[in-house]
Amino acid sequence: MSDTIAAIATGPAPGAIGILRLSGPGAIAAASAVFRPAGGRPLEESRDRQLVYGSLLGADGAVIDQALATISHGPHSYTGEDTAELQCHGSPMVLTLALEALFAQGVRQAGPGEFTRRALLNGRMDLAQAEAVADLIDAETPAAVHQAAGQLSGALSRRVQGIYDALVDLLAHFHAVLDYPDEDIDPFRADTIRTGLETAKGELSALLATYDRGRYLAGGIPCALIGRPNAGKSSLLNALAGYERAIVTPVPGTTRDTVEARCRLGSVTLRVIDTAGIREAADEVERIGVERSRATLEEAALVLLLCDGSVPFTAEDAALLKEATAHAPTILVWTKGDLPAAPLPALDPMPPVVELSAKTGQGLEALAKAVERLFPSGGQGAAGELLTNLRQAQAARRALDSVARAEDSLEAGITPDALLTDVEEALSALGELTGANLREDITARIFARFCVGK
Numbered sequence: 001m002s003d004t005i006a007a008i009a010t011g012p013a014p015g016a017i018g019i020l021r022l023s024g025p026g027a028i029a030a031a032s033a034v035f036r037p038a039g040g041r042p043l044e045e046s047r048d049r050q051l052v053y054g055s056l057l058g059a060d061g062a063v064i065d066q067a068l069a070t071i072s073h074g075p076h077s078y079t080g081e082d083t084a085e086l087q088c089h090g091s092p093m094v095l096t097l098a099l100e101a102l103f104a105q106g107v108r109q110a111g112p113g114e115f116t117r118r119a120l121l122n123g124r125m126d127l128a129q130a131e132a133v134a135d136l137i138d139a140e141t142p143a144a145v146h147q148a149a150g151q152l153s154g155a156l157s158r159r160v161q162g163i164y165d166a167l168v169d170l171l172a173h174f175h176a177v178l179d180y181p182d183e184d185i186d187p188f189r190a191d192t193i194r195t196g197l198e199t200a201k202g203e204l205s206a207l208l209a210t211y212d213r214g215r216y217l218a219g220g221i222p223c224a225l226i227g228r229p230n231a232g233k234s235s236l237l238n239a240l241a242g243y244e245r246a247i248v249t250p251v252p253g254t255t256r257d258t259v260e261a262r263c264r265l266g267s268v269t270l271r272v273i274d275t276a277g278i279r280e281a282a283d284e285v286e287r288i289g290v291e292r293s294r295a296t297l298e299e300a301a302l303v304l305l306l307c308d309g310s311v312p313f314t315a316e317d318a319a320l321l322k323e324a325t326a327h328a329p330t331i332l333v334w335t336k337g338d339l340p341a342a343p344l345p346a347l348d349p350m351p352p353v354v355e356l357s358a359k360t361g362q363g364l365e366a367l368a369k370a371v372e373r374l375f376p377s378g379g380q381g382a383a384g385e386l387l388t389n390l391r392q393a394q395a396a397r398r399a400l401d402s403v404a405r406a407e408d409s410l411e412a413g414i415t416p417d418a419l420l421t422d423v424e425e426a427l428s429a430l431g432e433l434t435g436a437n438l439r440e441d442i443t444a445r446i447f448a449r450f451c452v453g454k
């Protein structure tokens, strides 16, 4: 039996409303002890999810707010346990005093994500849905909200369950074969198994193919700012971030280490990584910086190649452009647009070009449009059905590998029990994805990223 937890569910700043929530066997009694309904009837006796108006009391019994309260009896609640909420004025001090009053009732402070963790353990949602709660809270763009909301309502889970169920159906055919180990698999049955494996493989490949889009949506597109020293990379990072994230000076070779900032640009979120200007380095520190620039380029899903638009395009610029395009979609950014411009070179092939000024902000919208063209927000994979994190992708990859192995075994005429093992491994990987088989180490990692009160 779990204990009773409480937390402030709303943000730490003063606001219109602040909410305390409780969950566990003592939740309703504890909330009732600190809340005196104006109507006189005890909070415990109110209907589930009804809002009751009354006075909120501190640990010493003094009135600290006029508030609303509501209770829900398990299993019909968010966590599946008895729950209660106190909706106060959004004063951090009121909320703190109310929380202390609840602690005096024997309730303890909830840890990060503990409410959602209880919802998961009580079968109110699966692991993919619990992850969607965190994604939804972190979402920075409409597309990220739609993806997380779809996953929260079970879209990804249903897609995975479909593949899972089909594989379970296939297992029945294996068992039929295993019962008569001396006979060959009859051709009709082998055909059914082959088709089933082929379908599962296709669906798993399609699911895995959603990972790039999904992780860019949820975590931002890794975007490298590359260019010669003084091209204006750090200035652009600052303009995109909206604050002075990186040091800017007229001295070429200012940036040494990579500097990252999450930036919203139009309808996408970028993880912009500013790098050291690439050139033959003068010293050891700069040489390592240039190495890091190249490593960043290799990891990027989008490259902004910056060229100082106030001076002529050079052979070094051309070489960098070639290097960048070999790694990822590249936009040529012609910087310092507020200064007299040098002519744009004619290039073959001509990359998308954006002229801008980090100083005036002119051209940033054109940059947003150019990025949106490379990463359109619609398209492949319905909202909520995308894989958005490495854990999910690895589980899907393991399932795909196991199914592919099973298919190979079938073609090679390997014993049915080896085949069976492969399919069971695929099922276990899929179960990990949705959390049908929950692993403590995995859940601990997932809930570490939650906030207290969620």
Ligand SMILES: Nc1nc2c(c(=O)[nH]1)N(C=O)[C@@H](CNc1ccc(C(=O)N[C@@H](CCC(=O)O)C(=O)O)cc1)CN2
Binding pocket: 019, 049, 072, 075, 076, 077, 078, 085
């Ligand atoms: N005030 C408040 N807002 C909130 C939450 C909350 O706990 N409190 N939520 C949480 O973080 C989210 C909503 N999620 C919820 C999910 C299920 C139930 C619930 O009580 N379900 C019952 C009854 C449903 C019904 O009336 O039909 C059930 O499923 O049996 C409540 C909230 C977002 N907004």
Ligand SMILES: Nc1nc2c(ncn2[C@@H]2O[C@H](COP(=O)(O)OP(=O)(O)OP(=O)(O)O)[C@@H](O)[C@H]2O)c(=O)[nH]1
Binding pocket: 227, 228, 229, 230, 231, 232, 233, 234, 235, 236, 247, 248, 249, 250, 251, 252, 253, 254, 255, 256, 275, 276, 277, 278, 335, 336, 337, 338, 339, 356, 357, 358, 359, 360
């Ligand atoms: N007029 C004007 N000057 C700019 C603009 N962007 C950058 N500069 C100037 O160009 C110089 C270099 O800018 P940085 O942003 O530090 O260039 P960088 O590419 O990060 O340089 P390194 O870190 O040395 O590789 C600074 O003096 C900036 O003020 C711009 O849009 N307009």
Ligand SMILES: [Mg+2]
Binding pocket: 233, 234, 235, 246, 247, 248, 254, 255, 274, 275, 276, 277
């Ligand atoms: Mg710099």
